[in-house]
Amino acid sequence: MFKIAVIVNCYNYAEYVERAIRSVVAQNRSDCELVVIDDGSTDASWEVISRTGVTAYRIENSGQRRACAFGLDQTTAPFVLFLDADDELVPGALDTIVPYLQPSIAKVQFCLSRVDGGSTSLGSAVPEPELIREPGNLRERVRRTGVYVSPPTSGNVFRRDLCELLRDADYDDAVDGIIILAAPFFGEIVSLPVELGLYRVHTRNMSGVGRTIDTDKIEQHMKRFEHLIDHLNMIMPKDSKSRQLDAKRTFFYLEKKLILASINGDANRYFQLPRLIGVVAQEYFSLPKKLVLSLFHILVALLPVSMSRHLIEIRYRPEQRSVGALTKTLVGNGH
Template identity: 45%
Template sequence: MKEDAVSIPHESASADLSSNLTAEPHGSGTPKLAVIVTCWNYAEYVIDAIDSVLKQGRKDCELVVIDDGSTDNSWVEISRTGVRAYRIDNAGQRLACLRGLQETTAPFILFLDADDELLPGAFNEILSRLDEGVAKLQFPLLRMDAQRTVISGPIPPLADFRGRELVEEVLKTGSYTSPPTSGNVFRRDVCQLIEGADYERAVDGVILFVAPFMGDVISLSKPLGLYRVHDRNDSGFGEELNPVPLQREAERFVDRLEHLRRLLNEKGLGSGLVTADRAYFHQERSFYLAIAKSARVGLRQFLFLLSLLWTYPYSAKVKLSMTVFFLLTFVLSSERAKRLVHYRLQAHSRSALGLIKALFRR
């Protein structure tokens, strides 16, 4: 694989701070946490991501940036920071993250998207809670717009806990409420499992759901990062409801669930894992996919979706609001149903008023 590497001093805020982190593969002392920033064509954002790590001021952490074959000015911007970075041929986030794992040694890993940031003090909060019994630590993110203005509260809302109570939820549903990529810290052995996930390009897949079986999950209610919402977020839905990403999500869920089943078979737990056709997420995406294709959803499929919703570990308030949403999309005309689903799937704050506006927009 063709690549470039860089560690160039630079008279900028980033360069002034880069000595606060281990800038070489092994550095001085023993690193406790590695942050791997993966970038593809985010020249306008990647410096903010890097600076948010450098400003944590922890010498016991590693930082490496992997440029995934960007075709914009990303590599030039990254090269100016003085941090350790590698440029590889475009291969997708998963393989870029694997390269980052090869270039770091810390026992815990945070994959930071190049358009996201960490909040001040995030490392102190994270490192104070990590030990060898932890498989994953998660925290909410605040949404911000392209200009770094915060536009929402913590997403998703999380409760504080430590333990393995998510095991039963994963077995029953195949998933659980988890933050976007940048809101997760994984133990290194959990991260290594993405090597076998050759069915997808992203990194936030099977390792999210196998983690509760490999150790404790720590959940924090305090937001420690910023999730940037802009016109190039990888939702793939565009201006209109697009069936292609919905089909991709449904297929990815099936592949991920079977991968998870193989991993759990090694622990004697695979037979207890839900099948895709009885998983709420898969039925929900299948419902949206039918709407996107202007296909009629049968009453039996619709009622089955509602039954799965009401057994899913949402709050009663969320279950009720989702029931109303599903009922509307089921009875409305195809075009209006598409508008509602499209609104729900966008990476922005949602409200009843916003839903009504989406329903009646021309």
């Protein structure tokens, strides 16, 4: 039986998809099941994919989540890696990952080296190795903050039963949503502080660069987060259901709520501040990080709207952030 399936999902990435495919083939592992899904590309992606000779399917455009779910139906391996078509695995990546694939493991996550469109190193990883090493009970971290340190899609290997949750996530188009959030509740998380893949930063996946903060996007992501938490509460294993999650009490939600209120000049931001600072004080963050976060949110709440907005834009400016999730929360981002 195959130990791992790699599903490459592609939408209009003709210039990169062959690199992604070749990076998997070069792993030279007989226990790797490779499938490529062309999600109705309108460029030359299908022609590029076809000439590689790997197992591939061309479907009507339906979005990343549905394309990856279709890929699940074409594979049988008990563990799955969804590789974005503009990303790559480094040589020997699967040799490092496969020994960790055991029934008790819900997810293996690893760092990705940031490169530009021409594969030139940008000198940092996502997430940084020291962040992925963070100890602590990840279930409790999700309960209290709504998040934990996790790489983008291509830096995760999921147990297949976790991937099946994608089929009921009709509120979402992304893959790195419910299955990342739910993973700590379904088994152990193995975090490897090594760079086993390439995360390509280019003009199309950094489409928010140079834009001002989009309040509509903030509201959309808050709503998406509520849907994610509702879904997680529904599918959480029985031993966890006695402690349901409340999206509106998490750091993630409260922070976005304060930022939105500050941008809009809502007087309620003053009353929201103490609750958010109280949540920060109780979190797993280091003391220096707690102090920095607290100062940031105090300034955001108390400064005039124009200065507050500028401060928020500095913190979340896309070209200065290595973690895509923060960028997607505050600015527009392309498919």
